[in-house]
Amino acid sequence: MPTITINNLEVRADAGMTILEAARAHNFKIPTLCHYPDLDIKSDCRICVVELIGQKGLVTACSTPVYEGMAVKINSPRALNARKAITEMILANHDAECTACVRNMNCELQRLAESTGIVKNRFESILEVKPVDKSNPSLVRNSNRCIKCGRCIDACKTIQGIGVLDIAGRGHDSDVTTAFGKALADVFCTYCGQCSAVCPVGAIMEKDSTDVVWEAIDHPDKHVIVQVAPAIRVSLGEELGLALGSIVTGKIVAALKMLGFSKVFDTNFTADLTIIEEGHELINRMKNGGKLPLITSCCPGWVRYAEHQYPDLLDNLSTCKSPQQMFGALAKTYYAQRENLNPKDIFVVSIMPCTAKKYEASRPEMSYNGQDPDVDAVLTTRELAKMIKQMGIEFENLREQKFDKPDEVTTGAAAIFGATGGVMEAALRSVKEILDERPLEQLEFDRVRGYEGIREAEVTIKGETVKVAVAHTLSQAKKIADDIRLGTSPYAFIEVMACPGGCVGGGGQPYGTTHEKSRERIQTIYQVDRLMKVRKSHDNAAVANLYSNYLGEPSGKLAHTLLHTKYTPR
Amino acid sequence: MLEHKLITKHIGNIDPLSIDDYVGVGGYAMFKKALGMTRLDIHDAFEASKLRGRGGAGFPVAIKLMAMAKETRKPKYVICNADEGEPGNFKDRYLMENNPHQIIEGMLIAAYATGSSHGYLYIRGEYAQSMATMQQAIEAARQAGYLGSNILNSRFDFDLEIRSGAGSYVCGEEFALLESIEGKAGRTRVKPPFPTAKGLFNQPTLINNVETLATFPVIIAMGGEAYAKIGTPTSTGTKLISLSGNVRKKGVYEVPFGVSMRKIIEELGGGVGAGRKIQMIQLGGACGPIIPEYMLDMVIDFERFEEFESKTGAGAIIVIDDRHDMFAILEQVSEFFTHESCGKCTPCREGNVHMRNVLRRFVNKTATEQDLLMLENQARVIHQTSLCGLGQTAPTAIISTLHYFRFDYLNRIEDSMQEVA
Numbered sequence: 001m002p003t004i005t006i007n008n009l010e011v012r013a014d015a016g017m018t019i020l021e022a023a024r025a026h027n028f029k030i031p032t033l034c035h036y037p038d039l040d041i042k043s044d045c046r047i048c049v050v051e052l053i054g055q056k057g058l059v060t061a062c063s064t065p066v067y068e069g070m071a072v073k074i075n076s077p078r079a080l081n082a083r084k085a086i087t088e089m090i091l092a093n094h095d096a097e098c099t100a101c102v103r104n105m106n107c108e109l110q111r112l113a114e115s116t117g118i119v120k121n122r123f124e125s126i127l128e129v130k131p132v133d134k135s136n137p138s139l140v141r142n143s144n145r146c147i148k149c150g151r152c153i154d155a156c157k158t159i160q161g162i163g164v165l166d167i168a169g170r171g172h173d174s175d176v177t178t179a180f181g182k183a184l185a186d187v188f189c190t191y192c193g194q195c196s197a198v199c200p201v202g203a204i205m206e207k208d209s210t211d212v213v214w215e216a217i218d219h220p221d222k223h224v225i226v227q228v229a230p231a232i233r234v235s236l237g238e239e240l241g242l243a244l245g246s247i248v249t250g251k252i253v254a255a256l257k258m259l260g261f262s263k264v265f266d267t268n269f270t271a272d273l274t275i276i277e278e279g280h281e282l283i284n285r286m287k288n289g290g291k292l293p294l295i296t297s298c299c300p301g302w303v304r305y306a307e308h309q310y311p312d313l314l315d316n317l318s319t320c321k322s323p324q325q326m327f328g329a330l331a332k333t334y335y336a337q338r339e340n341l342n343p344k345d346i347f348v349v350s351i352m353p354c355t356a357k358k359y360e361a362s363r364p365e366m367s368y369n370g371q372d373p374d375v376d377a378v379l380t381t382r383e384l385a386k387m388i389k390q391m392g393i394e395f396e397n398l399r400e401q402k403f404d405k406p407d408e409v410t411t412g413a414a415a416i417f418g419a420t421g422g423v424m425e426a427a428l429r430s431v432k433e434i435l436d437e438r439p440l441e442q443l444e445f446d447r448v449r450g451y452e453g454i455r456e457a458e459v460t461i462k463g464e465t466v467k468v469a470v471a472h473t474l475s476q477a478k479k480i481a482d483d484i485r486l487g488t489s490p491y492a493f494i495e496v497m498a499c500p501g502g503c504v505g506g507g508g509q510p511y512g513t514t515h516e517k518s519r520e521r522i523q524t525i526y527q528v529d530r531l532m533k534v535r536k537s538h539d540n541a542a543v544a545n546l547y548s549n550y551l552g553e554p555s556g557k558l559a560h561t562l563l564h565t566k567y568t569p570r
Numbered sequence: 571m572l573e574h575k576l577i578t579k580h581i582g583n584i585d586p587l588s589i590d591d592y593v594g595v596g597g598y599a600m601f602k603k604a605l606g607m608t609r610l611d612i613h614d615a616f617e618a619s620k621l622r623g624r625g626g627a628g629f630p631v632a633i634k635l636m637a638m639a640k641e642t643r644k645p646k647y648v649i650c651n652a653d654e655g656e657p658g659n660f661k662d663r664y665l666m667e668n669n670p671h672q673i674i675e676g677m678l679i680a681a682y683a684t685g686s687s688h689g690y691l692y693i694r695g696e697y698a699q700s701m702a703t704m705q706q707a708i709e710a711a712r713q714a715g716y717l718g719s720n721i722l723n724s725r726f727d728f729d730l731e732i733r734s735g736a737g738s739y740v741c742g743e744e745f746a747l748l749e750s751i752e753g754k755a756g757r758t759r760v761k762p763p764f765p766t767a768k769g770l771f772n773q774p775t776l777i778n779n780v781e782t783l784a785t786f787p788v789i790i791a792m793g794g795e796a797y798a799k800i801g802t803p804t805s806t807g808t809k810l811i812s813l814s815g816n817v818r819k820k821g822v823y824e825v826p827f828g829v830s831m832r833k834i835i836e837e838l839g840g841g842v843g844a845g846r847k848i849q850m851i852q853l854g855g856a857c858g859p860i861i862p863e864y865m866l867d868m869v870i871d872f873e874r875f876e877e878f879e880s881k882t883g884a885g886a887i888i889v890i891d892d893r894h895d896m897f898a899i900l901e902q903v904s905e906f907f908t909h910e911s912c913g914k915c916t917p918c919r920e921g922n923v924h925m926r927n928v929l930r931r932f933v934n935k936t937a938t939e940q941d942l943l944m945l946e947n948q949a950r951v952i953h954q955t956s957l958c959g960l961g962q963t964a965p966t967a968i969i970s971t972l973h974y975f976r977f978d979y980l981n982r983i984e985d986s987m988q989e990v991a
Contacts, residue, residue: 043760044915045915058955063762126927148919167913170740172908174914
């Protein structure tokens with residue numbers, strides 16, 4: 001354990017630590033900008049420069065390893081001046097109209113400018129204004145705000161294994177862009193939004209839907225209902241000042257009511273429905289020699305990836321719509337009938353941890369009449385937080401409220417959808433119990449839990465061993481899909497989630513989401529599950545009622561019309 | 571005699587394309603001699619020679635060789651950096667086009683000493699003639715059995731390929747060069763790790779400049795101690811000087827370290843044109859300091875040059891006579907770096923534009939005192955915080971002129987104020 005000196009204080013550091021890590025371990029905060037915990041160290045922005053005693057230049061804390069006897073000064077006048085000047089240089093090539101930016105008051109560059117003591121930028125602006133790319137259904141890229149930190153590039157390339165974005169050009173002309181500067185709609189973007197989640201500024205962000213939602217709420221003839229995805233209740237609190245891992249389900253319902261939604265429903269209801277439909281699909285395929293492995297299809301980023309990269313495997317995808325779209329389809333049919341409403345007057349909003357859900361809602365097949373969408377607007381966790389702030393709601397003081405009927409009955413199985421491995425576990429709980437024809441001895445399938453990129457398990461169902469696998473992030477999904485293509489995949493059922501950790505780490509989740517935070521949220525999700533009275537989807541009485549009152553049999557004709565979909569090679 | 575020809579000894583006496591000519595003057599014999607030595611002996615010879623890299627940074631060669639020897643991962647690579655992109659430098663080209671086999675022999679010795687099996691010669695994109703000459707020499711060496719497997723029945727394998735970029739200056743920086751060979755855009759990497767630990771394709775890699783590698787056979791021939799007696803105690807051996815600018819006899823000259831710049835310019839270069847005076851010189855190239863005429867008695871020496879917060883550079887001397895406006899030169903230098911910055915790190919990408927813009931105001935006589943203060947701060951910050959050598963040395967000319975020619979800045983500001991009035 002090397003001893004190092006930070007400012008004038010002698011501290012112990014672990015061998016292999018960087019100056020930044022050692023300083024943080026001892027509560028010295030060194031500002032950073034391009035650095036992001038789960039991504040490669042780039043040391044491009046040079047903000048974290050510190051003075052290394054005995055060296056002429058300054059060194060970056062993020063990339064310089066500590067050694068015995070090292071002495072650094074974090075805030076020497078030289079380091080402070082350099083940090084300030086570099087920040088000014090960044091600002092001089094940045095659209096710094098902060099009040100007109102979605103990241104206002106929640107921007108890493110703004111915080112940096114404040115902490116480095118910039119009052120007036122001494123550097124003249126050299127920004128050359130470029131058009132904003134709004135072509136993509138989920139994401140908007142404003143390169144005038146881009147500070148070329150490279151985080152989005154890493155998220156797309158390293159985490160997802162895709163690489164839609166990269167640096168082109170050099171020097172002052174270098175720009176984060178797509179291949180040949182194509183529109184973001186014309187490249188192979190899966191809409192996962194991991195780029196937007198790691199962007200320190202407002203250069204790439206979800207396409208804003210808050211305005212249309214406000215308008216719908218204000219519209220006298222619109223009946224505006226909202227559904228809340230499982231992963232939101234363990235993450236929204238963070239964005240609104242509550243502790244990491246807070247469960248805020250009841251507060252969300254209360255806040256949504258205050259925002260003016262007529263009815264607030266839980267996507268968990270249709271998550272259970274998804275399990276019933278997908279479970280039966282798996283059972284049918286296993287019994288009747290159907291295409292295996294069956295792969296989950298509730299993640300639209302994964303679906304888009306498969307349509308583009310593995311068109312030959314589309315028959316392996318479950319034909320089930322995602323819980324969001326099952327909800328939308330039922331809202332415009334079953335719910336409209338029940339409430340005696342014209343489906344055209346129903347405006348369905350979903351709160352999702354995801355940017356790709358915006359795209360999913362816009363897919364032409366996701367329409368009850370071939371014209372109007374089942375889900376009219378999708379808000380990310382961040383957008384909901386923004387609306388709550390706009391409304392001036394004191395979120396932490398809200399009294400908890402319950403979801404509207406009939407969805408108040410939810411299960412632990414649905415709750416765990418938000419975690420990687422959750423859909424798999426929920427499906428196994430139902431499929432095994434239904435096929436074994438006796439109650440499960442153990443509800444938890446520990447082998448599919450965890451955070452490894454790919455996890456596999458063997459489950460004995462009706463005396464037969466069934467191999468299943470779970471993958472999160474698209475770079476891991478690729479390995480699984482390549483095996484299927486080669487015919488070497490041993491699995492019957494596979495869950496794929498595009499984002500790290502599953503939906504808890506979705507591209508629409510609060511800024512600053514890391515693996516560490518996602519793991520924390522996953523723990524909270526399993527806690528929600530443990531606290532549930534009903535923990536299996538097929539025990540959800542409300543879902544059973546829906547079948548007996550409206551849908552008929554699982555996998556039946558009406559269920560197929562409303563709850564299943566098809567895929568297109570792209 | 572001011573010149574001391576060690577590595578350029580055979581130039582002019584042999585046909586560069588004839589391997590027989592080269593062998594005839596003792597070529598490849600030093601590689602054979604090295605094959606008979608232990609790796610430790612070779613290392614000791616380089617340590618005793620005190621040879622420092624000739625590419626500009628002056629890093630001790632023996633330290634790199636030792637770092638490579640400690641690496642057990644295979645394959646290991648030897649790379650010859652022939653991306654001579656620094657304005658005012660042309661000595662690597664001179665070596666490649668006039669004695670290519672000496673470079674190959676140097677690479678062979680380096681490869682043998684470090685246990686490397688493969689080499690790359692990264693030649694500047696604009697050097698078509700150098701590429702053609704080196705390619706022919708490599709083929710001849712392969713034919714003669716100096717490259718390939720089991721060379722001269724020594725069970726030592728080594729082969730060599732030429733690579734080239736598209737003319738980007740930063741590709742002379744070792745990490746950008748590695749990226750370029752790997753087929754990526756020429757942008758530097760985070761360090762550490764250094765190339766000897768994780769270089770080309772993340773394997774241990776020795777990178778040296780053309781001139782450095784051409785010195786390898788010389789050191790094997792004369793021994794490290796004898797080599798170290800040439801030059802000065804801290805800067806041993808000889809240095810190729812690329813002499814250019816407002817001087818009568820431009821060219822490449824090999825001189826021992828310790829010779830004064832005035833002697834090089836006057837005795838070898840024949841001085842400036844009639845009726846002209848030396849105003850200043852730029853050392854090393856665009857990335858080097860600009861110093862006044864009264865400092866020309868300073869000798870070529872690594873230690874002395876470090877006073878400029880810059881290294882000797884690769885040995886360029888650009889003579890600037892009294893016809894030139896210093897600010898026009900500085901603006902050109904700054905424009906060069908603005909154009910060549912790879913864009914990876916903030917200070918270099920953004921800062922060079924700002925420095926160039928301020929310098930333009932000095933050229934246009936619209937500069938203010940605030941501009942001077944800003945330029946000074948920008949130059950310091952870019953120098954101290956840039957990720958690679960390009961950014962770190964981009965402001966060297968500015969920093970040095972702010973020091974030696976401060977009155978010129980102040981006068982120009984005064985002129986600017988008068989123009990406004």
